[in-house]
Amino acid sequence: METVVAGLRRAMVGQRIVWARLLTKQLKKVNPKNFSKLVAGKTVCAIGRKGKQITVELSDGWILWVHLMMTGKLWLLGLDTPETKFDGAVLELLPLGKKLVFYDQRRFGRIKLLKKEKLASLPEYARLGPDVLEVSAPEFVGRIKKRNRVIKPLLLDQTTVAGLGNIYADESLFEAGIHPAATSSRLSRKRLRRLYSAVQGVLGRALRAGGSSIRDYSAVDGQRGFFQIEHKVYQRTGLPCPACGGKIRRSVVGQRSSHFCPRCQKK
DNA sequence: TTGCGTGTTGGACA
DNA sequence: CTGTCCAACACGCA
Numbered sequence: 117m118e119t120v121v122a123g124l125r126r127a128m129v130g131q132r133i134v135w136a137r138l139l140t141k142q143l144k145k146v147n148p149k150n151f152s153k154l155v156a157g158k159t160v161c162a163i164g165r166k167g168k169q170i171t172v173e174l175s176d177g178w179i180l181w182v183h184l185m186m187t188g189k190l191w192l193l194g195l196d197t198p199e200t201k202f203d204g205a206v207l208e209l210l211p212l213g214k215k216l217v218f219y220d221q222r223r224f225g226r227i228k229l230l231k232k233e234k235l236a237s238l239p240e241y242a243r244l245g246p247d248v249l250e251v252s253a254p255e256f257v258g259r260i261k262k263r264n265r266v267i268k269p270l271l272l273d274q275t276t277v278a279g280l281g282n283i284y285a286d287e288s289l290f291e292a293g294i295h296p297a298a299t300s301s302r303l304s305r306k307r308l309r310r311l312y313s314a315v316q317g318v319l320g321r322a323l324r325a326g327g328s329s330i331r332d333y334s335a336v337d338g339q340r341g342f343f344q345i346e347h348k349v350y351q352r353t354g355l356p357c358p359a360c361g362g363k364i365r366r367s368v369v370g371q372r373s374s375h376f377c378p379r380c381q382k383k
Numbered sequence: 384t385t386g387c388g389t390g391t392t393g394g395a396c397a
Numbered sequence: 398c399t400g401t402c403c404a405a406c407a408c409g410c411a
Contacts, residue, residue, distance in 0.1 A: 168391080185391045187407080202407090222406045224391065240392085265399065274392085281390060351389095371401075373388075 117168055117279065118249065119326060120190060125163040127192055128172070128216065131209040132159050140204040146229050154178065154229065155207065167244050167278025171235065172216075179235055180207075181228040182218060188225030191217045248279035248315060256315075257308040260300045267303065268296035269370030280315070283350045284322070286375050288315040290349045296367075296374040298383040321345070349375040 138151035146154065159175040170190070172180040182190065188204075192214045199206070205218040205227055218227060228238070235241055246255060259276055260267070270276050271285045280288070289296050291314035294307060303311075322345055348358050353366040357377035366375050 183391080185405095186389070188390095220406095221408075222389090224405060226392090263398090269400085272391085283390070371403095372391095 117165060117170075117184075118323060121163055121165040121170055124170075124172075124190060124192070124216070127212060127214070128160045128163060128209060130159065130161075131212050133157070133174070133207050134210045135208040137206045138204075139206070140223075140227070142204070142227060143229055151205075151229075155180070160209075166241065166247050167274050168281070169241060169244070169278075173232065177232045179230055179232050180205075181226075181230060181235070181238070181241075183226045183240070184220070185222070185224035185226065187222040188218065188220040191219055193217055243275050244278040245275050246277060248277045249319065251277055253309055253312045256312045257305055260303070260308055260311075261305065262301070264299065264301040266296075266370060267294060267298045267300050268372070268374055270300050272370070272372065282372050283347065284315070284318055286350045287318045287348060290314075290376060290381060291318055293380055293382065295378075295381040295383040296369045296376050302383075349377060351375060 133155050134157075136152040136155045138146070138148040141148070143151070155174060155178070158178070160172060161175050162171075162173040164171040164173065168183060170182045170184070172182070174180070182188070184190070192209075192212075195208065195213060195215055197215070197217075200219065202219050202221050202223070203217055204220050204223075204225065207216040208214075209216060218225065230238065245251075245259065251259075256277060260270060263270055263276070265273075268285055268289065271280050271288070272282065286296070288311065292307065292311040294303065294311055325345055349364050352364045353375060355364055356362065357364055357380060360377065360379050362377055362379040364375055365378055366373055368374065
């Protein structure tokens with residue numbers, strides 16, 4: 117996410133949108149036919165991110181808000197790149213000479229067009245806890261400690277902390293030696309501080325490696341597979357634990373698959 | 384052929 | 398407050 121946003125920011129800020137097209141019917145208040153009229157001629161003045169939500173701020177105070185969900189992508193592609201049936205929105209940028217494409221195979225992703233001052237009251241935005249890359253250790257520990265929930269789903273709950281997904285949650289819990297089904301309120305502050313360090317360490321390494329952690333995740337230019345992160349437990353069911361050599365197990369916790377080492381990770 | 388699993392979230396319901 | 402089930406959707410894979 118952060119890598120995607122950084123790439124978009126580098127390329128898009130200051131660019132003028134000369135043409136746009138909306139192909140999804142998601143924007144109930146915006147007629148697809150008027151979409152281009154609403155955004156064309158505007159300049160991109162900033163790209164923001166909180167948790168997994170991305171904002172493209174335009175020069176007239178409107179914001180294009182995007183959540184990529186499972187399979188959404190934001191790509192900067194050559195103007196001659198053919199359209200696909202999974203393109204949800206397209207913005208043509210000059211003088212860059214590329215188009216920003218919101219591509220989403222499974223169509224879970226969401227986009228909205230709203231005034232800047234309405235962002236804070238957007239329910240899904242207002243709900244978010246502090247961004248995981250900005251939260252302090254004491255706040256992280258406090259927010260988890262005061263809840264009485266299974267730790268893995270609590271980490272995935274974006275109101276706890278915004279930005280953690282299934283892969284990094286599994287990797288972080290492994291790094292911290294905490295079982296995904298452990299109860300949040302029963303974890304000692306010491307272990308939660310260790311979890312905080314693990315989260316920051318895992319995310320820091322991922323960022324330094326270029327951000328992508330999965331096979332078909334792609335950089336903004338659509339090139340794929342450049343930066344592969346070695347997962348220690350995620351989708352390594354049955355393989356040896358990198359720490360103790362025991363078998364990594366998979367179980368479902370809070371309706372999401374979880375990968376962990378039963379020997380290294382305790383409740 | 385069929386069913387399962389996949390990076391996410393929100394709503395209904397107990 | 399907490400947990401569970403399901404839905405949105407397309408596709409790879411055994």
